[in-house]
Amino acid sequence: MNEYKPTIGLEIHIQLDTKTKLFCGCSSQFGEKPNTHICPVCLGLPGALPVLNEKAVEYGIKLGLTLNMKINKESTFYRKNYFYPDLPKGYQITQYTIPIASEGFLEIKTEKGKRKISIQRGHIEEDSGKSIHTGDITESTYSYIDFNRSGVPLMEIVTYPDIETAEEAYHFLVLLRKTVRYLGVSSGDMEKGALRCDVNVSLSKSNTMGTKVEIKNLNSFRSIRKALEYEIKRQTEMLKNGEKTIHETRHFDEKTGATKPMRTKEELNDYRYFPEPDLPPLLLNETFIEDIKNSLPELPVQKEERFIRQYSLSDAYAYEIASSIELADYFESIAKATGKPKEVANFLMGSIMKFLNETEKTISEIDFDEKKFIEFLSLLEKGIISKGIAKEVIVESLKTGKSPKKIVEDKGLIQITDENKIEEIVQQVLKENPEAVSRYLAGKTQVLGFLAGQVMKKTKGKANPQIANKLLTEALNKIKQ
Amino acid sequence: MTITDLPISSLINKLRNKEITAREVIENYAKNIYEKEENIKAFISLDIEKALKRAEELDKMDEKKGLLFGVPVAIKDNMNVKNCETTAGSKILKRYISPYNATVVKKLKEENAIIIGKTNMDEFAMGSSNENSSFFPTHNPVNYDYVPGGSSGGSAAAVKGEEALAALGSDTGGSVREPAAFCGIVGLKPTYGLVxxxxxxxxxxxxxxxxPLTKNVKDSAIMLNAIAGFDPHDETSVNIKKEDYTELLGKEIKGKKIGIIKEVMEFNIQEEIKEELNKTISTLVKLGATIMEISIAHLKYALPAYYIVAPSEASSNLSRFDGVRYGLTLQGENLTSTYELTRTEGFGEEVKRRILIGTFALSAGYYDAYYLKASKVRKMLANEFEKAFETVDTLLLPTTATTAFKLGEKKSPLEMYMSDIFTIPVNLAGLPAISVPHGSDKNGLPIGIQLIGSWFKEKELLQIAYAVEPG
Structure with missing residues (x-):
């Protein structure tokens, strides 16, 4: 057991998915041709002024409320001054003394149970442009800057140093991402930079906090978990050897899985924060906040719990289905239309998920709607197709878009329920497998499964399994007598 | 009377009645420019050809519409005019061509004004004499040995020299009113947020x-009609009902209460300026106004507070001039040296001084003692003015403590900063104020009388200004 207790804090930048940027009318769309979504404002041309995007404020409030935070009816914008080529004004407009949202929490579930992670603040700010270096940053002769990202709205969420394990940090981020996607306020895609996370970690034996180390360059949740695990181990070993950790920023190396020193905190800029004179304080009225509160959707955890209650889903299925709003909505509409939530969940988590994973598609990209699902379940219920064939039918329908009925007809997949036909095949199987028969007769009844399998094989899975089993048992018992 | 003697309303009337053409107007102003500009040096860039072309377009119009139809205007070079060089008087922006129009420029164009050129100024509007221009100083048309004031010195000189009929300036601590006073014209600083x-x-x-900087008060009101109003591109512009600022001009001012600020009189003011102030008081009394003494107790703290707030904001505002995207670039061997070389070469001494002051004042550990304290002084001043305006309609004081000084005469920055002691409190409180020319000193240099109004009371302010304006 580790006698040194880690203390972890997270700073998460979430790009708000508004149509336009935070302070101008340029599109905030990701992945466009560089420097095509720019104007005097987001380029910081002389004389240009910022105008606050109301939608970004709304999204910020949505996220704040969902994270159980207090929404401040008066908040202020500040300038954070520093020089960098991708920061066109030489300052970033952000919030400082009073953010839009403060003091909240997010409850996570880990193997050890539920835990509330406290959140200190959530503030709105603008993103910088994107620097693109040729090759390695230290050797690059030129840097290119794409100002399409300049001025894209961000909400920065800062947790208290409340997290104790890499596992908890991971669960927190997974739930946060799920939440922003549920709210529709951000894509939460780390690979597109829509969610970026810096991590602070310190270790201590006592209740006083240890020396804080910041980790940067964390490009996936997996990296964050790995970096934290590495860092906790590194600091523990240092402390055990009587060494002191230093206040520094470390860089995570994806290849080696190690962190290495980047710069010590002493060299940090003095950002010379002061109130942004171009923007009056942000005043929010109660109705505006109330309207947003009333428009909040059901959240992942609530939905998960409701699915268990309402549809008697297993914990695992409820968690998986509720992990994405698209999946949850799909499930619920089909479950309601068919009245068979459990069957729907089974096929959704089985054949459909398998298909989605293999084809790298999302649920919204497939064409297996309510009508097809109803038709499909009725084929199954009426015994027209067997459970085994059912999987094949779903996959075929997902692939081709054809209706289940049409597939069954075209491929002749209708289940054989004619006892005479099955009896004929049973007799054939018994004849071809004398060894298995004698083993059965000697009391090894588990051989029945093998024989049933042979029947299914001969009928290409079309034989009704109950009938096949019944006839097999009868035939064998006859021989026994 | 020549065309360039005509004020705005008379000029427009003649144009509408087709007594003269817009082309003739521009030709007459161009003649003045050819004759005097060599000595005055009011403009950084001039485009007479373009102005003539625009004039011809206006002459072809059947309907002579627009509040400023055919009026030749000059724009201070810190306002963006699309496809024109916009330098703010700084080497760092030399040859910078703006891709967009400032809202005021757009409005002037919509009112069919003709832009004749961009005027010289103290670099980034930091100065009171135009001697801080990166390019050349402007001379006072009244006497070329004297400064025209600043930082809108080019605009004031262009109007006084009749190189333009009206001009736009910007006023951060007196930069419209002080040059207006020094050149003997009218300069109006509207309420913060009106334009x-x-x-x-x-x-x-x-x-x-x-x-605006204009020949007289009425022209000032007409210019304000053209440029005032809410702009969705500026969150600090105020959404109030549109007004006609000429409405009260000439209406009697009987019963108006005029305040004299006790603390102003404690400063050392040039004798002739005091005399003109007293003459103004007599005029006001004759017209039935009441004169009252009021107190703005913290007036003397305005200058130090200003020299914290203004440089602080400037240090941040000027960060964008880094040689990366536009303007002057001096390539160094790395990023930091590129910044250093560019900014060392591109900014003048006064600009650097203010960037340093501002950077210091905003630094961690000093912020509370300087910036925050200065902000408190601002608030106190505003409160004192608010209280004063509960009793009086308008405040009367000199625009400057002295008349214009000679080029090169003022050596220390502090001496220069003192030029704005009576104008700065107005900006700190966000109030409107106007400088009206009133007589001259023994050297023939103009004297400016300042009137301060309450927030958004430009109509009433212009009414009083019109009443005291010498015939």
């Missing part, structure tokens, strides 16, 4: 305000 700042190259964002 959009979009497209004005920021010096101190919470203090900057664009205002």
């Amino acid at each position: 959009s700042r979009y497209g004005l190259i920021a010096f101190s964002s919470s203090l900057d305000q664009i205002g």
Whole structure:
């Protein structure tokens, strides 16, 4: 057991998915041709002024409320001054003394149970442009800057140093991402930079906090978990050897899985924060906040719990289905239309998920709607197709878009329920497998499964399994007598 | 009487009645420019050809529409004019061609004004004499040995020299009113938020305000009609009902209460300026106004507070001039040296001084003692003015403590800063104020009388100004 207790804090930048940027009318769309979504404002041309995007404020409030935070009816914008080529004004407009949202929490579930992670603040700010270096940053002769990202709205969420394990940090981020996607306020895609996370970690034996180390360059949740695990181990070993950790920023190396020193905190800029004179304080009225509160959707955890209650889903299925709003909505509409939530969940988590994973598609990209699902379940219920064939039918329908009925007809997949036909095949199987028969007769009844399998094989899975089993048992018992 | 003697309303009447053409107007002003510009040096860039072309277009119009139809205007070079060089008087922006119009420029164009050129100014509006221009100093048309004031010195000189009929300036601590006083014309600084700042190259964002420089008070009101109004591109512009600022001109001012600020009189003021102030008081009394003494107790703290707030904001506003995207670039061997070389070469001494002061004042550990304290002084001043305006309609004081000084005469920055002691409190409180020419000193240099109004009371302010304006 580790006698040194880690203390972890997270700073998460979430790009708000508004149509336009935070302070101008340029599109905030990701992945466009560089420097095509720019104007005097987001380029910081002389004389240009910022105008606050109301939608970004709304999204910020949505996220704040969902994270159980207090929404401040008066908040202020500040300038954070520093020089960098991708920061066109030489300052970033952000919030400082009073953010839009403060003091909240997010409850996570880990193997050890539920835990509330406290959140200190959530503030709105603008993103910088994107620097693109040729090759390695230290050797690059030129840097290119794409100002399409300049001025894209961000909400920065800062947790208290409340997290104790890499596992908890991971669960927190997974739930946060799920939440922003549920709210529709951000894509939460780390690979597109829509969610970026810096991590602070310190270790201590006592209740006083240890020396804080910041980790940067964390490009996936997996990296964050790995970096934290590495860092906790590194600091523990240092402390055990009587060494002191230093206040520094470390860089995570994806290849080696190690962190290495980047710069010590002493060299940090003095950002010379002061109130942004171009923007009056942000005043929010109660109705505006109330309207947003009333428009909040059901959240992942609530939905998960409701699915268990309402549809008697297993914990695992409820968690998986509720992990994405698209999946949850799909499930619920089909479950309601068919009245068979459990069957729907089974096929959704089985054949459909398998298909989605293999084809790298999302649920919204497939064409297996309510009508097809109803038709499909009725084929199954009426015994027209067997459970085994059912999987094949779903996959075929997902692939081709054809209706289940049409597939069954075209491929002749209708289940054989004619006892005479099955009896004929049973007799054939018994004849071809004398060894298995004698083993059965000697009391090894588990051989029945093998024989049933042979029947299914001969009928290409079309034989009704109950009938096949019944006839097999009868035939064998006859021989026994 | 020649065309260039005509004030705005008379000129427009003649144009509408087709007594003269817009082309003739521009030709007459161009003649003045050819004759005098060599000595005055009011403009950084001039485009007479373009102005003539525009004039011809206007002459072809059947309907002579627009509040400023055919009026030749000059624009201070810190306001963006699309496809024109916009330098803010700085080497760092030399040859910078703006891709967009400032809101005020757009409005002037919509009112069919003709832009004749961009005027010289103290670099980034930091100065009171135009001697801080990166390019050349402007001379006072009244006497070429004297400064025209600043920072809108080019605009004031262009109007006084009749090189333009009206001009736009910007006023952060007196930069419209002081040059207006020095050159003997009318300069108006509107309430903060009345005129959009979009497209004005920021010096101190919470203090900057664009205002007109004109021959007389009525022209000032007409110009304000053209440029005032809410702008969705400027969050500090105020959404109030549109007014006609000429409405009260000539209406009697009987019963108006005029305040004299006790603390102003404690400063050392040039004798002839005091005399003109007293003459103004007599005029006001004759017209039935009441004169009252009021107190703005913290007036003397205005100057130090200003020299914290303005440089602080400037240090941040001027960060964008880094040689990366536009303007002057001196390539160093790395990023930091590129910044250093560019900014060392591109900025003048006064600009650097203010960037240093501002950077210091905002630094961690000093912020509370300087910036925060200065902000408190601002608030106190505003409160004192608010209280004063509960009793009086308008405040009367000199625009400057002295008349114009000679080029090169003022040596220390502090001496220069003192030029604005009576104008700065107005910006700190966000109030409207106007400088009206009133007589001259023994050297024939003009004297300016300042009137301060309550917030958004420009109509009433202009009414009083019109009443005291010498015939």
